[in-house]
Amino acid sequence: MPGPKTQSERITAFDLQPGRLLANRYEVIERLGGGWEGEVYRIRERTTGIERTAKLFYPHRNPRERAAKFYAKKLHKLRQCEIVIQYHTQAEITFRGARITFLVSEFVEGELLSQFLKRQRGGRLMPFQAVHLLHALASGIDCIHRMGEYHGDLHDENIIVQRFGLGFDLKLLDLFHWGAPRAENIRDDVVDLIHIFYEALGGAKHYAAQPDAVKQICCGLKRSLILRKFRSAGQLRGHLERMSWE
Numbered sequence: 001m002p003g004p005k006t007q008s009e010r011i012t013a014f015d016l017q018p019g020r021l022l023a024n025r026y027e028v029i030e031r032l033g034g035g036w037e038g039e040v041y042r043i044r045e046r047t048t049g050i051e052r053t054a055k056l057f058y059p060h061r062n063p064r065e066r067a068a069k070f071y072a073k074k075l076h077k078l079r080q081c082e083i084v085i086q087y088h089t090q091a092e093i094t095f096r097g098a099r100i101t102f103l104v105s106e107f108v109e110g111e112l113l114s115q116f117l118k119r120q121r122g123g124r125l126m127p128f129q130a131v132h133l134l135h136a137l138a139s140g141i142d143c144i145h146r147m148g149e150y151h152g153d154l155h156d157e158n159i160i161v162q163r164f165g166l167g168f169d170l171k172l173l174d175l176f177h178w179g180a181p182r183a184e185n186i187r188d189d190v191v192d193l194i195h196i197f198y199e200a201l202g203g204a205k206h207y208a209a210q211p212d213a214v215k216q217i218c219c220g221l222k223r224s225l226i227l228r229k230f231r232s233a234g235q236l237r238g239h240l241e242r243m244s245w246e
Helices: 063-077 113-119 127-146 183-200 212-221 223-229 233-242
Strands: 026-034 038-045 051-057 087-095 098-106 159-164 168-172
Touching (some): 026 051, 063 087, 063 098, 127 168, 127 183, 127 212, 183 212, 183 223, 212 223
Antiparallel strands (some): 051 098, 087 098
16 A cells, blocks of 8 residues: 655646546636645536636645635635635545545636736726725625634735726635634734735835825724724724715
8 A cells, every 4th residue: 555645745736737627527627826725727517517616725735624624614604795705515536646625616707906906007096996995805804704704814816806896896715714713813804904905006106195094094004003993894894984085
């Protein structure tokens, strides 16, 4: 019997090609991205033609299926939060002799916030647009917080912009899944929201010229000041709904 894979034999990439079948039920369309714990692919359900997303976990990042199970349960718990991608099912394949678990979720049309911002004039949003972005994010994260959960890794590479008009329709990727939620996790989410807002406005280069209403939200990016003013995403959301531009 061969022993377990050694450190040097660890799977660190799947590189699945278009047309590859997963569990004889899904066909790979394209790779969407990858990270510390695995890779994400756009797939098509063979029986219905419906496109979905598959997240494949590296075995050494998913010991005893802990990561996959925890992540699936977290998505299911947050299924009422519109900003969270909807989870469907779990399946597995064999890859280089190792059992690989993958989670199947809805496929979301849109583009990463980072790409969306690059397409804007000057690579940034005007203050009124940025406030709408922040309100959409704060509203979505508020729902997650009220469910007793958190995201844990908010940045412009894991936020999908589905539609943009008067406001933003957004979806979140890669909710951090380790450990029970703590107050510190909630605070980290709030600070991350402010940083996203700040960068969407153009960062340090344009901060001095921002209106006072914007600077009152950013609090100079000082964590202590941000958390003194906004102890939760709900408080941030409320501030945005009551703020004055005078």
